[in-house]
Amino acid sequence: MDDISPIRAKSGTNQEGTSAHNRRVMIEALRLNGALSRADLARATQLTKQAVSNIIEDLESDGLVVALDAVRKGRGQPSTPYRLVPEGAFAIGLHIDRHLTRAVAVDLMGSVLARAEANLPFDEPSKGVEIILELIAGVRRDLAGISAQSEKRLVGLGVAMPGPFGLKDSDDKWMMPAWQKFPLLETLAKGTGLNVGLQNDAAACATAERIVGAAHGVDHAVCLYVGYGIGAGLILNGELYSGGHGNAGEIGMALLAPAGPGSTPLEHRASLASLYQHLGLNPADSDIYEQMNALVLAEDTKMMAWIDGAAHDLRWSVHLIETIFDPQTVILTSGAPEALARRLVEAMHPLLPSIADRPGRMLPRLQLGTTDPWSIALGAAAAPISRAFDPLFSAILKTSPGAA
Amino acid sequence: MDDISPIRAKSGTNQEGTSAHNRRVMIEALRLNGALSRADLARATQLTKQAVSNIIEDLESDGLVVALDAVRKGRGQPSTPYRLVPEGAFAIGLHIDRHLTRAVAVDLMGSVLARAEANLPFDEPSKGVEIILELIAGVRRDLAGISAQSEKRLVGLGVAMPGPFGLKDSDDKWMMPAWQKFPLLETLAKGTGLNVGLQNDAAACATAERIVGAAHGVDHAVCLYVGYGIGAGLILNGELYSGGHGNAGEIGMALLAPAGPGSTPLEHRASLASLYQHLGLNPADSDIYEQMNALVLAEDTKMMAWIDGAAHDLRWSVHLIETIFDPQTVILTSGAPEALARRLVEAMHPLLPSIADRPGRMLPRLQLGTTDPWSIALGAAAAPISRAFDPLFSAILKTSPGAA
DNA sequence: TGCATTAAGTCAACTCGCTTGACTTAATTA
DNA sequence: TAATTAAGTCAAGCGAGTTGACTTAATGCA
Numbered sequence: 001m002d003d004i005s006p007i008r009a010k011s012g013t014n015q016e017g018t019s020a021h022n023r024r025v026m027i028e029a030l031r032l033n034g035a036l037s038r039a040d041l042a043r044a045t046q047l048t049k050q051a052v053s054n055i056i057e058d059l060e061s062d063g064l065v066v067a068l069d070a071v072r073k074g075r076g077q078p079s080t081p082y083r084l085v086p087e088g089a090f091a092i093g094l095h096i097d098r099h100l101t102r103a104v105a106v107d108l109m110g111s112v113l114a115r116a117e118a119n120l121p122f123d124e125p126s127k128g129v130e131i132i133l134e135l136i137a138g139v140r141r142d143l144a145g146i147s148a149q150s151e152k153r154l155v156g157l158g159v160a161m162p163g164p165f166g167l168k169d170s171d172d173k174w175m176m177p178a179w180q181k182f183p184l185l186e187t188l189a190k191g192t193g194l195n196v197g198l199q200n201d202a203a204a205c206a207t208a209e210r211i212v213g214a215a216h217g218v219d220h221a222v223c224l225y226v227g228y229g230i231g232a233g234l235i236l237n238g239e240l241y242s243g244g245h246g247n248a249g250e251i252g253m254a255l256l257a258p259a260g261p262g263s264t265p266l267e268h269r270a271s272l273a274s275l276y277q278h279l280g281l282n283p284a285d286s287d288i289y290e291q292m293n294a295l296v297l298a299e300d301t302k303m304m305a306w307i308d309g310a311a312h313d314l315r316w317s318v319h320l321i322e323t324i325f326d327p328q329t330v331i332l333t334s335g336a337p338e339a340l341a342r343r344l345v346e347a348m349h350p351l352l353p354s355i356a357d358r359p360g361r362m363l364p365r366l367q368l369g370t371t372d373p374w375s376i377a378l379g380a381a382a383a384p385i386s387r388a389f390d391p392l393f394s395a396i397l398k399t400s401p402g403a404a
Numbered sequence: 405m406d407d408i409s410p411i412r413a414k415s416g417t418n419q420e421g422t423s424a425h426n427r428r429v430m431i432e433a434l435r436l437n438g439a440l441s442r443a444d445l446a447r448a449t450q451l452t453k454q455a456v457s458n459i460i461e462d463l464e465s466d467g468l469v470v471a472l473d474a475v476r477k478g479r480g481q482p483s484t485p486y487r488l489v490p491e492g493a494f495a496i497g498l499h500i501d502r503h504l505t506r507a508v509a510v511d512l513m514g515s516v517l518a519r520a521e522a523n524l525p526f527d528e529p530s531k532g533v534e535i536i537l538e539l540i541a542g543v544r545r546d547l548a549g550i551s552a553q554s555e556k557r558l559v560g561l562g563v564a565m566p567g568p569f570g571l572k573d574s575d576d577k578w579m580m581p582a583w584q585k586f587p588l589l590e591t592l593a594k595g596t597g598l599n600v601g602l603q604n605d606a607a608a609c610a611t612a613e614r615i616v617g618a619a620h621g622v623d624h625a626v627c628l629y630v631g632y633g634i635g636a637g638l639i640l641n642g643e644l645y646s647g648g649h650g651n652a653g654e655i656g657m658a659l660l661a662p663a664g665p666g667s668t669p670l671e672h673r674a675s676l677a678s679l680y681q682h683l684g685l686n687p688a689d690s691d692i693y694e695q696m697n698a699l700v701l702a703e704d705t706k707m708m709a710w711i712d713g714a715a716h717d718l719r720w721s722v723h724l725i726e727t728i729f730d731p732q733t734v735i736l737t738s739g740a741p742e743a744l745a746r747r748l749v750e751a752m753h754p755l756l757p758s759i760a761d762r763p764g765r766m767l768p769r770l771q772l773g774t775t776d777p778w779s780i781a782l783g784a785a786a787a788p789i790s791r792a793f794d795p796l797f798s799a800i801l802k803t804s805p806g807a808a
Numbered sequence: 809t810g811c812a813t814t815a816a817g818t819c820a821a822c823t824c825g826c827t828t829g830a831c832t833t834a835a836t837t838a
Numbered sequence: 839t840a841a842t843t844a845a846g847t848c849a850a851g852c853g854a855g856t857t858g859a860c861t862t863a864a865t866g867c868a
Contacts, residue, residue: 007440008621009433009448010795012455014826015419015853021800022855025406029413036411041818044413046802051416051855075865076815106832164759217412220648232728236645243730244624248760254727255756257661258720316662323658324633324636324728326647352659355568355651391414393797396425398450418855419824426826445844453846455826479836480844 008248009212010397017106017396019055022047026055027064030084032217035068037079038128040299056082063106063149075275084108089153089388090143092136092194093381095204095374096121096161096179099284102374103208104133105143105150105196106381107155108389110211114142115374125182133191156195156384157188160376162229163200164247185344199375201225202249204370205333206233207386208379210240213331214369220327223369224317225346226310227335227376230271240383257315266317270310272336294339308338311347318348318366322356330356333369341371359400414801421800423459426451428795430459431468435513436621439472441483460486467553468492468512469797488512493557494547496598496786498780499608500565501585502526502632503688506778509547509554512783512793514615518546519778529586538596543621557631560788561592561600566633567604568651584594590781601787604654605629605780606642609737609773610637611790612783614644617735618773624731624806627773628721630714630748631739631780632687632745634675636725643796662718670721674714676740682710693777697741711744720771722752726760734760735773745775 025045030036036044037048059065059082070078086107095102099122105114116138120128136157143150159180175176178216189196199207206223209215215223215235223233232249234241242248252267268274276283279302293301319329332348334341345368351357356365373380429449434440440448446456463469463486470489474482486676490511499506503526524532540561547554565583593600603611610627613619619627619639628635636653638645646652656671672678680687683706685695699707722734736752738745740796749772755761760769776782 007433007444007448008427009445012429012449012451012802012826013422014451014455015422015855016826017425018417018422019854025416029411030852034411037816041410041413044411045416046415047418048856050819050857052416053817054854070816070863072864074815075813075863129682168760226582236640241640244732245730245759245762247730249728250730250759251727251825251852253759254724256718257666258716258723258756262661312662316659319662320658320724321728323655324653324725326649326651326654328648352662355649355654357655358570358649360816388495396417396800419854420824423825441845450829452829454848457846458825474834474845476835478844479832479834479842481832481846483845565842 011336011399013396013398017398019026021391021396022051022055023059024389024395026052026059026352026387027084028391030065030155031335035081035083037081039079040081054382061342062088064154064368067363071403083277086111087147087149088093089155089385090147090150091155091381091384092139092157092192093204093377093379093383094136094157094159094188094212095201095380096120096128096132096159097201097379098162101128101132101135103132103139103400104377104381105139106378108385110208110378110382110385112113112374112378113146115138115377116142123178123296125179125184128179129182129184129187129191136192140163155388156197157192158204158380159188159198160201160204160380162227163202163231164250164253165198165200165246173282195384198246199240199242199252199380199383199388200231200247201229202231202233203242204233204376204383205231206235206331207240207382208375209233209331209333210235210385211382212378213375214329214367218328218363220325221329221331222315222321222325222327223333224321224332225333225335225376226314228271228273229267229359234277234325235327236325239264239390240386243246251317254317266313270313272334274310275303275336278302284343289337292340294335295325296339296343303340307343307347311344314344315348315352319352326355329363330366331369331370332366333375334371335373335376336371337370338371341368352354354367415803417800417802421534421802425800426459427463428454428793430456430463431488431793434486434487439485441485443483444485446522453600454590467557474647481756488647489749490515491551491553491557493558493789494541494554494781495785495788496561497608497781497783497787498536498540498561498563498592499605499784500532500536500563500730501605502525502566503746505532505536505539506781507536507543508778508781508785509543510789512789514612514782514786514789516778516782517550518543519781519804520546527582529583529588532569532583532589533586533591533595536548536592540592540596542619547687556603558598558603559792561596561637562608562784562787563589563600563602564605564608564784565634566631567738568654568657569602569604570649570651573582577668599788602650603644603646603784603787604635604651605631605633606635606637607646608637608780608787609635609785610639610783611644611786612733612779613637613737613773614639614783615786615790617779618733618771619735622767624729625735626729627731627735628718628725628738629737629739629780630675630718630745632675632677633671639731640729643794644790655721660720670717671766674717674721676738678714679707679710679740681708683779693741696744700741700747707744711747711751715748718748719752719756723756726758726769727785730759733767736770737779738775739777739780740775742775745772 202225205225215221219238493512606629610628619625623642
């Protein structure tokens with residue numbers, strides 16, 4: 001953000017930027033529409049048939065798209081649809097949580113091809129990094145067994161971990177203080193030789209919903225993630241928004257009232273950490289997931305009470321989010337078992353009135369997203385893919401580091 | 405957003421898009437840095453000297469920039485700095501409020517060159533539009549007296565009025581129901597022959613702060629506007645964010661608590677409307693501004709009580725905004741007298757803790773912005789200028805309607 | 809059966825805007 | 839006075855989308 005030079009200016013662009021943008025537009029169009037012919041693409045992108053032909057030829061020789069069988073649909077020469085090749089690119093995603101870390105390998109379409117997990121020492125990042133590097137190496141080996149070209153086509157490593165990042169030194173047990181100070185990204189970049197990017201867990205969840213979930217093709221969506229903490233992933237104008245310092249959406253610390261006894265952080269009321277505390281569960285238990293599921297299915301009184309309490313605050317969070325962002329939809333995702341997340345969404349209804357309560361809505365105001373515990377790692381992996389292949393403003397600029 | 409064609413895709417770009425982007429980058433660089441030589445611009449934008457030379461030549465012949473005297477600064481040939489020409493473009497801004505409407509003409513630098521105001525019938529838009537068209541015509545005449553080329557260089561008409569827009573039919577007295585239904589933009593477009601754009605008052609305020617105020621050159625800022633209602637103008641990634649349906653930032657309807665007795669819209673506690681009600685003032689009084697000012701200067705008990713109450717809720721609003729957006733700064737602007745706004749900002753301190761409370765901050769967490777009652781009209785006028793001259797993603801696309 | 813119609817896709821020449829590298833201009837410094 | 843440094847220009851080059859004519863291959867109608 002802060003330039004070394006005192007002159008502030010955006011970067012210019014040239015034909016390379018044009019070409020990069022158009023390639024990305026093609027890829028996005030194929031991702032959103034499944035398969036399209038060159039003529040379809042030309043109409044949709046407003047480029048000429050010839051320009052599209054050249055770009056598709058390039059993409060095909062790069063192994064990113066393939067032709068399908070020609071289809072006859074009425075008069076005229078049959079069209080040849082093209083679709084993305086899943087094996088056209090791969091990425092590694094890493095999800096670091098308090099007690100556990102997960103790594104996945106995904107392809108261009110966001111399918112998970114390999115996965116691995118391991119326990120993580122909460123307070124010893126230097127040991128933890130070794131475990132992580134081993135985990136990543138394992139996933140890479142698995143991936144290499146699936147596609148011989150995987151290493152060449154690996155576009156990066158995405159890391160997701162609980163935020164917020166870069167605050168004052170803090171010993172807040174909600175965060176992971178030892179990890180906050182450790183030079184994680186540099187170490188991982190050295191250890192893997194890959195481009196490394198970081199986002200918080202909620203942002204990763206939103207990225208996952210955008211590539212393969214409920215936010216696919218939606219340009220304005222907010223993804224509420226109820227994990228150990230709670231956060232919101234913001235998709236604004238079709239891009240993830242990270243704020244001035246990368247901490248946008250870190251609503252766990254949001255106070256529920258301006259002052260007085262109700263002035264509690266949201267995280268203390270509506271997060272799995274608060275649930276564990278309420279129920280006296282130990283988050284380090286290996287069967288914690290099953291314990292929660294059983295309690296929900298049994299309609300355990302204390303569980304139901306927590307759900308009602310959390311729903312009360314989440315309902316209002318949705319109201320505030322709608323009021324502030326005017327999104328097309330809000331998606332609730334969670335690291336909790338699906339039955340629990342479903343009960344939570346049900347308990348949040350009826351929603352509070354807001355500007356989202358408008359005529360002619362296409363999407364529901366609130367929907368249940370994924371509850372797959374691997375989805376954050378998936379979202380982390382989707383981030384480098386998105387950086388490399390989605391049409392972004394930054395991708396046209398001369399300083400753009402991304403490749404496509 | 406919703407295409408007629410079932411195929412969804414972004415538009416491609418070509419050399420025209422490249423050129424348009426680079427022109428805009430030059431203009432923005434000159435706006436942010438005052439005056440720069442071609443060599444400076446080449447370094448800042450990462451374009452070649454030659455490319456910059458050609459673009460500057462074009463801009464000069466278009467009357468958008470002029471050369472200043474050459475400056476010697478060390479070895480080498482002296483550089484010739486260029487600066488923007490204020491008379492390079494003009495725009496009209498219109499601020500429609502409940503009882504009053506204001507029109508201004510501004511130049512490329514955002515200086516107000518002409519202004520006019522009139523009372524407006526609250527319930528009769530068809531009569532109101534005639535008044536408005538007359539007002540605009542008057543401002544245009546004044547502008548033509550200042551610059552002979554003004555008509556040729558008029559890039560558009562920006563309209564700001566209280567939102568939210570496009571909701572269910574409502575007779576909420578806080579809104580302007582008759583105006584919501586009236587085809588205002590079409591009528592104004594026909595009546596003036598100009599491109600017309602609409603934003604809500606808080607967004608206009610943020611646009612004004614960005615072009616000539618505290619948000620100049622800041623890419624992540626939120627502008628709280630305390631007017632008859634209350635709203636937030638969101639500047640994210642250097643662009644105004646409007647949400648999925650143009651109502652982002654309409655926080656007046658945000659409930660202050662999830663349920664129960666405290667569940668009041670923010671607008672009922674922290675807006676000038678609530679102040680008028682609290683003090684028993686009549687907003688239609690012509691000297692309402694002076695009345696408020698006198699009460700603040702006299703430290704009137706009821707006034708101070710309102711300030712304390714509003715500050716209580718606003719302090720918390722700032723906390724939530726910081727938590728959700730992670731902006732570089734929050735700017736409080738108001739249609740109230742400066743003394744009142746200043747007291748309000750003072751009463752909001754100390755601010756609540758949030759992620760904005762970080763080490764190494766450059767900008768204050770909260771600052772007082774403009775209290776000029778004309779600033780919304782100014783912001784409305786700045787919008788078409790921004791659309792036409794700022795580097796925007798949409799400006800590189802083939803469908804881009806803006807001119808530069 | 810045969811020909812007009814329609815649409816996908818290609819060919820080759822063109823244009824536009826940035827790039828390249830050498831060159832000119834004009835100042836400072838030794 | 840000559841070397842050095844930096845701004846800015848010149849002219850050829852190149853890459854990517856555009857243009858318009860052409861080819862290919864279906865359908866539909868007589």
